[in-house]
Amino acid sequence: MKIDVELKNVTKKFGDVVAVSDVSFQVEKGQFFSLLGPSGCGKTTILRMISGFEKPTEGEILIEGEPMADVPPFKRPTNLVFQSLALFPHLNVYENIAFGLKIKKIPENEIKARVKEMLDLVRLPGYEKRKISQLSGGEKQRIAIVRALVNKPTVLLLDEPLGPLDLKLREEMIVELKRIKREVGTTFIYVTHDQGEALTMSDKIAVMKAGKIMQIGSPIEIYEQPNSEFVANFIGGTNVFKGRYENGAVEVDNLGKITVTPECQLSKGSVLVSIKPEKIFIGRKLNALDNIFAGEVKEAYYQGRVVTYRVLLENGSSISVVAPSPGMEGIFGIGEKVKIGWNKKDSKLIT
């Protein structure tokens, strides 16, 4: 597989602030690669280093195998969709999209054709003459994306392009982006703090925390096999218990024994176990599950498709459960005695 972008031990310091710390990853050609992490973890800084607006303090960035250290932004085969979009307010939609092509001295009739093709791609045909101030948020977003895409970059860099949109529009744009990605096939590096977006769109996700990459993997790997409490919590929230591992089970204080499927040959020792709330069943009676505990519903949040419960278990621990709504036995009320349980394959060990 061809590698389009590679970061080798990249560190970026702004004075004393370490924005990015020893980050390495590879992005394959045609991949949808996401950088996911909370605000301020260094996502934008990484994109800015790839597009050439910041120089790494240490380490190296390669695009298509070429070291980028001495290549200025305007000579890199990348295009960036800015967090603020940065559409030119003094130019209309056509002039914005044509900006890069005009600089490359592409003949006017070809520019016209390519701009039209791009507007068709994002389903805004006939928008050429519009002023930027006459566009809605979602339309601006799409124009910003094609203003970059029209240059046929090796890599398209997107910095939280859906950030300021409302939920409904975001969901539409996610579908739209996936379609655009499928149609153009360009390599995408996508920055977001929204785990939903990252899981839905990406081939690969790098989860970041405070300038470091915590885990890189496919959405399924990241979701199902988080390698740290941080990743487990950041991706969809989870129940984490601390305990001691021994012979296929973890002894947890205030809870008891949890059976687990060892992923690796663990020796005895202190471990964390993560159980995703939606892998836990809740009912008045439960059987045929590897781990079953009794408890009492303390909180119940109705969310339409699902209900989120917080259940206080008899031995003192509290656990959150996401159940379909309404379940086989309806919705449980606060104070109801229930059983909760899950299979041992869903007890994930975090070491």
Add this chain to the structure above:
Amino acid sequence: MTKSSIMFIVVLGFLLILTFFPIAILLLLSLNETSTLPLRNFPTLKWYIELLRFPAAINAVKYSLMVASVTTGAAVIFGICGGYALARTNFAGKKIFTGLLLMPMVTPYIIMGFSLMSFLLKMGVNPSLIVIIIGHILITIPYTTLVLTSRFIALDISLEEAAMDLGAGKFTTFRKVTLPLIMPGVAVAAILAFIISWEDVALAVFLAGTEQTAPVYIYSLLMKLPKFVPILTAMSSIILSFAIGLAFLMRMIERISA
């Protein structure tokens, strides 16, 4: 409305009358048959036509236009470069540098004019239009730089970065993105510089050689005979109307671009 704000408006209104009444009289008299009130045969262009018979007066206006235009061009170019540098770079002593740059704004022009003249004379340079232009560039640069620095600071850097990201080099980025976006600021700075140069007498009076700018010409005539007074009202009115027109244009640009 509170009592104190009514008081304030009354005082302010009085001050405005004090400002505009004499000017209004001047404009009226320039269109009047005699050089004093009451109005007689009003309005008449008599003094304006009379003015045309003074080649020195016509030349003075021409010189003023020339000096103000060259000053404006130079001050705006300096202002763009200086404003960009001050907005976009950090260097040791930036605060002190900015302070020094703005000094001419608080230095009385008469002092600047006198010291500049003494200095240039020592250097063997004689007063002339060029020297006036140099003096005017010095006093207008702080204004153009100040106006443009704030425009550059207000300009979203990511727009320039976007241009570079799309393949534009530094110069193309400046020409196609930065400059068009600060154009209203450039216009405001230009008008400001033009008005300052156009109206200056304190500095020019020291630096003028045989070719006098319009305000210097008026000033030197006022020192002479009172019979010149009527055509001076016409000439002053021309200078004033032009400046007011420019100031009005500047406000319009500021409002549109805000």
